[in-house]
Structures are given as C-alpha cells and as structure tokens.
Amino acid sequence: MHTQQYDLVIIGAGLTGLTLAHYLRNSGMNVLILEKKDRPGGVIHTRQEKGFTYEEGPNTGMVKYGEVAELFEAMKAYGEPYIPDDSVKKRFIWKGRRWEALPSGLVSGLTTPLFTWKDKFRLLGEPFRKAGRHREETLDQMVKRRMGRSFLNYAVDPFILGVYAGDPSMIVPAYALPRLYNLEQNYGSFIGGALRKKMEKKSALEQKATKDVFSFRGGLYNLIQGLYRSASPERFRFNVEDTRVTPDGEGFQVHFNHQGTRQQVAASRVVTTVGAYDLPDIFDFLSQQELDRLSNLQYARVIHAAVGFKQWKGPELEGFGGLVPHIENRDILGALFMSAFLPDRAPDNGALLSVFLGGIRREDIYHRSDDQIIETIRKELVDMFNLPDFNPDLLRINRYSKAIPQYGKESKTRFQTIQKVENRYPGLTIAGNLRDGIGMADRIKQAADIAGQIKQNHAN
Ligand SMILES: Cc1cc2nc3c(=O)[nH]c(=O)nc-3n(C[C@H](O)[C@H](O)[C@H](O)COP(=O)(O)OP(=O)(O)OC[C@H]3O[C@@H](n4cnc5c(N)ncnc54)[C@H](O)[C@@H]3O)c2cc1C
Structure with a gap:
C-alpha cells in the first residue's frame, strides 16, 4: 500500500490547529490537518437566527499578545476583527441586591462598596509585602496574603469565574497565571511590578499587545473561516475517527478512519491540539503512567x-x-x-x-x-x-x-511529562489548551510560537 508522506500532521482544527496551519501556509511544507468534527473551529461557532447573531462557545478574546495583532494583520484579506469602543471596559459585579461597577481608577477604587475599607487600606501596603515562597500556592492563598479577602471575593473570584468557570482555591498562579505570578516573583509586588513593567522597553512585537477586547464582524466564526480559507481547505480532512499516532524511525505513522476506510499516512512531525482527555487514545504507544500524567487535568x-x-x-x-x-x-x-x-x-x-x-x-x-x-x-x-x-x-x-x-497543582507533572515525551520523540509536539493558557489569545500565541519553531527546524 502506498503511504502518503507529509511534513506535518496537525490533529485538531480548533483555533490552535487552524492558526498553526495558517502560519505554515506558505512554508513549502506539506501539511495535513485531521479533525474529528464536520467543521473547523472546535468550540468556536457563531449562529444567526431570528435577527440575532450569537456565539455558542467563546464570546470575545483579548489582544493581549503581539501575536494576536499580527495574526489579524496577516489574515486581513480573509476576515475583519472587530474591536469595541471603550464602553466595553465597564464591568459589573453582583453584590447583595445590585450590580456594582468594577472600579476603573483611584477614586472609584476608594468609593466602591465591593471591597472593605480595611482591605482598601491594606492595599497601600501591597508593594511592601514579601513575595510568596511556594510555587504551588493557590490563587486564593496568594490574593488573601497580598490583598485581602474582599478583593478575593469580589474581584478575583468573579474574574476566575469569568475566565475559567473555576475556583481560586484550585488554580495555581505559577501555572495558570504566570504573568501575575512573575510580577510578584520578579518585582515583589503586583502593583509595583505592573507599573515597572509598563516603563520597560518593549520589543516591536510586545508593543502590538493591547488590553483590547476582540470579536469578528459577523461573529467569531468568521475568524475561523478566515483561518480555514487562508490555510487551504484541501489540506483538511473532517469527520476523521480513531486517530492514532505511532513513532516510526525518525518520524511517525498516523492512522485514522475516513470515509469508511482505515487510512495511514507518514509524517516527519505531528502536532496534537486536542484536549488532554483525547490523548490516551491517540498515543497508545506511551506507558499508562505517562498517559495518566498527560491527561490528569x-x-x-x-x-x-x-x-x-x-x-x-x-x-x-x-x-x-x-x-x-x-x-x-x-x-x-x-x-x-x-x-x-x-x-x-x-x-x-x-x-x-x-x-x-x-x-x-x-x-x-x-x-x-x-x-x-x-x-x-x-x-x-x-x-x-x-x-x-x-x-x-x-x-x-x-x-x-x-x-x-x-491548571491546578497537577500541572507541574503534566508539563514535565509533555517535555519528556517531546524530548524522547523529536518532531512530536503536544499543544492545545492543556498548556500555555486557555484563552483564545493564548491559543493564537502558542500556535504562532510552534509555527516559528517548526519553520526554523524545517529550514535547517
Ligand atoms: C463555553 C466556552 C466559553 C469560552 N469562552 C472564552 C472566551 O470568552 N474568551 C476566550 O478567550 N476563551 C474562551 N474559551 C476558551 C477558548 O475558546 C478555547 O481555549 C479555545 O477555543 C480552544 O481552542 P483549541 O483549538 O485549543 O481547542 P478546541 O477548540 O477544543 O479544538 C480541538 C479540536 O480537536 C478536535 N479533536 C479532538 N480529538 C480529535 C481526534 N482524535 N482527531 C481529530 N480531531 C480531534 C476537536 O473536535 C476540536 O475541533 C471558552 C471555551 C468554552 C468551551
């Protein structure tokens, strides 16, 4: 049987896989993208109905890395991002019987009923408090230590609900919020660190990062469609089932069911972008212990x-x-x-x-x-x-x-196992939102970074 040879197989055509495919479109590499569903986009999907345009999954992202701005510039011909005006900065927190505006400056910070006077005063001492010494400290412990309980309950807890649908007593900042963790570790303070970082010299790429919220005109699915079109639709296979990867010499064999037949392709490189829970089926050549560690999320x-x-x-x-x-x-x-x-x-x-x-x-x-x-x-x-x-x-x-x-305490073992497996099988990359962050911007940045590494290796 003739086995088709690819430079790269990407498993999963969500935002991570699509962004990677987009960046490699002109690399001269022969790329195949395998997707279980019948469409690209993963959890991102927009629908129009009865005069409404609504998202089924994520609603908006943030242009928090230069890579996001660069992606939007690069795919201009395929879709237009929409950046709302400053009114979007107004956010509300429910307290007691009403919505209270989240403070946006010093005056509103002092007058807001969201936080106690004790904690507002305590915040003045934040820059002088000692940095935490336990890498595995949870977010609730960190915030109580540096800022006080009312900030935990009425600022950090709702933020974690909004981003993670999570619980600050499970989230470990060193893994989930590395920027925040590093502010404390590198500068000794959130407030002082944020101010000093603002003044530091930034690279041209970093300068493109903003605090802007983004969507796309007509909905986020237009981002997906733009990436899909720019990445060349003929490279995609949808409705694939039972995808499996096995190492083979310097590369990999990838097996999958498609259109009623079992297919096999050879690939020099494989990047997975699927959820942690999907990895055990794909990598059944790894030991049970490694699979447990990879999927423990x-x-x-x-x-x-x-x-x-x-x-x-x-x-x-x-x-x-x-x-x-x-x-x-x-x-x-x-x-x-x-x-x-x-x-x-x-x-x-x-x-x-x-x-x-x-x-x-x-x-x-x-x-x-x-x-x-x-x-x-x-x-x-x-x-x-x-x-x-x-x-x-x-x-x-x-x-x-x-x-x-x-990303809780188990993240350290997961990240170490990913590193170990990637080192043992050069050409294999385990990507997706099981590492490097869960937001759309994190997905874009991860894919841009991996595309850069792959292009460099391919050229050598
Ligand atoms: C309800 C919800 C709301 C969210 N809200 C926001 C938000 O407002 N802002 C924000 O920034 N982020 C938000 N997120 C997070 C963000 O949407 C995701 O982190 C991001 O879209 C994930 O992209 P991905 O490509 O890494 O993964 P996915 O979108 O999960 O894509 C992975 C793809 O892999 C495919 N796949 C799985 N197994 C296989 C296999 N064996 N073979 C082939 N293909 C396979 C899947 O079908 C899927 O298409 C939200 C997420 C959800 C679920």
Whole structure:
C-alpha cells in the first residue's frame, strides 16, 4: 500500500490547529490537518437566527499578545476583527441586591462598596509585602496574603469565574497565571511590578499587545473561516475517527478512519491540539503512567445560553457584562451584554445576553434538564435585571462537559511529562489548551510560537 508522506500532521482544527496551519501556509511544507468534527473551529461557532447573531462557545478574546495583532494583520484579506469602543471596559459585579461597577481608577477604587475599607487600606501596603515562597500556592492563598479577602471575593473570584468557570482555591498562579505570578516573583509586588513593567522597553512585537477586547464582524466564526480559507481547505480532512499516532524511525505513522476506510499516512512531525482527555487514545504507544500524567487535568462543565429579546424591557445595558461572585450564592456565573458592545447582534431596541451557568463549584446546575435550566435563567434574569416578564425570542442552550481546563497543582507533572515525551520523540509536539493558557489569545500565541519553531527546524 502506498503511504502518503507529509511534513506535518496537525490533529485538531480548533483555533490552535487552524492558526498553526495558517502560519505554515506558505512554508513549502506539506501539511495535513485531521479533525474529528464536520467543521473547523472546535468550540468556536457563531449562529444567526431570528435577527440575532450569537456565539455558542467563546464570546470575545483579548489582544493581549503581539501575536494576536499580527495574526489579524496577516489574515486581513480573509476576515475583519472587530474591536469595541471603550464602553466595553465597564464591568459589573453582583453584590447583595445590585450590580456594582468594577472600579476603573483611584477614586472609584476608594468609593466602591465591593471591597472593605480595611482591605482598601491594606492595599497601600501591597508593594511592601514579601513575595510568596511556594510555587504551588493557590490563587486564593496568594490574593488573601497580598490583598485581602474582599478583593478575593469580589474581584478575583468573579474574574476566575469569568475566565475559567473555576475556583481560586484550585488554580495555581505559577501555572495558570504566570504573568501575575512573575510580577510578584520578579518585582515583589503586583502593583509595583505592573507599573515597572509598563516603563520597560518593549520589543516591536510586545508593543502590538493591547488590553483590547476582540470579536469578528459577523461573529467569531468568521475568524475561523478566515483561518480555514487562508490555510487551504484541501489540506483538511473532517469527520476523521480513531486517530492514532505511532513513532516510526525518525518520524511517525498516523492512522485514522475516513470515509469508511482505515487510512495511514507518514509524517516527519505531528502536532496534537486536542484536549488532554483525547490523548490516551491517540498515543497508545506511551506507558499508562505517562498517559495518566498527560491527561490528569480537570475541566469545568459549563452551560452557555444565548438569550435574545427583540424588545428589551430591562435597564439600559452598557458595558461588557456582569459577573456573580460565588459568595453571592446565585445560580448563574454571569451575563455578557453582547448587543451592547458588538454591532448587529440583536434587532434595534432588542438585546442579546450570553449567560453562563455551572462551572467547577456548581456542577449540580450542569446536570439540570434544559427545562430546569430555562427556569433557572428566568428566575435569575428577572430578579437581577428587574424584568417585568420573561419571554425571550431566542433561547439556545449549549452544554460543554469539558469546557475549560483548570491548571491546578497537577500541572507541574503534566508539563514535565509533555517535555519528556517531546524530548524522547523529536518532531512530536503536544499543544492545545492543556498548556500555555486557555484563552483564545493564548491559543493564537502558542500556535504562532510552534509555527516559528517548526519553520526554523524545517529550514535547517
Ligand atoms: C463555553 C466556552 C466559553 C469560552 N469562552 C472564552 C472566551 O470568552 N474568551 C476566550 O478567550 N476563551 C474562551 N474559551 C476558551 C477558548 O475558546 C478555547 O481555549 C479555545 O477555543 C480552544 O481552542 P483549541 O483549538 O485549543 O481547542 P478546541 O477548540 O477544543 O479544538 C480541538 C479540536 O480537536 C478536535 N479533536 C479532538 N480529538 C480529535 C481526534 N482524535 N482527531 C481529530 N480531531 C480531534 C476537536 O473536535 C476540536 O475541533 C471558552 C471555551 C468554552 C468551551
């Protein structure tokens, strides 16, 4: 049997795999991308329905690395990012019976009812507090030590809910938030470190990083389609099943089912971009201990509901959205005001909200039936947005049983095992959101870095 030879096989056509394929499009390399689903994009998908344009998975990303800005420049011909205006900086936190604005400066920081006076004063001493000495310290311990409990409950906890659907007592900053961890380790303080970093000389690439939120005109699926088109659709195989990789001499054999037949290709390099839980099936040549270590990663279960109203009867929605601290004991994690900061998401006078439920600490909610979820959303939105009634014109529920990986204490062993396996099998890269961060920007940066390394190795 003739075995087709590729320079690179990428497994998974989510944002990571697509970005990598995009960067290698003109490299002269023969690249094959294998995807289990019938479309590219992984968890990213936009839908249009009844006059609403809504996301099923992630809603927005951040241009927090120069690589993100560079990607958008490079794929200009294929799609246009949308950067909302500054009103998106307004964010709300639920406390007691109302939404409170998250402070954005010194004055609002002093007057906000979110944090206690004791902690506000204590913050003045933050630059002078000793740096932590335990690499495995959890985020809640770190924040209580440096900033105080009210900052943990009403700033950090909702942030972790919004990004990870997670629990600060599980997240280890050294692995999950390395920038924050390094601020303390390198500069001795979050505040002082952030100020000093601002003044440091930046490379041309670093200068392109901003705090901007991004989406794409028409939704994030246009980012996906742009990457897919630029990466050459003929390189992709969709609906592949039972993908397996085995080392073979200096390279690899990759087996998979496609269109009813078992297929085999040879590859000099393989990059996986799949979830940690998918690795044991793909790498069945590794020892059970290594597979256990690679896949030892907990994911938050999340429900995302797109809720659209053709006629919004609540208060004017302005800003990015609101998050609900765990301590407030409510049944939603938060709601993003999608139509308030992105164009054409809802009909005029209407509103589109993205409501999140579940997460690491509320698995009970994930297991509720769709009818119960709708009732939960009704109860919470009516109460929290003062709605006279609840008759949404759009209500679409998507469940993610493995939504967001939680980088906890086990991360060290996972990262070490990845390194060990990659060293033993040169040409193999284990990528995706099991390392290097979970946000879309992290996925883009990881793919850009790997593309750079692969191009360099290929040229040598
Ligand atoms: C509900 C939700 C909300 C989120 N919200 C945000 C947000 O607002 N902002 C943000 O920045 N990030 C958000 N994220 C995180 C972000 O979306 C993801 O980290 C990112 O999109 C993951 O991209 P990926 O390519 O690494 O993985 P995925 O999108 O999971 O792609 C992996 C691909 O691999 C395929 N695959 C798996 N196994 C195989 C196999 N054996 N063979 C072939 N293919 C296989 C899968 O089908 C999938 O298409 C959210 C995630 C979720 C789930």
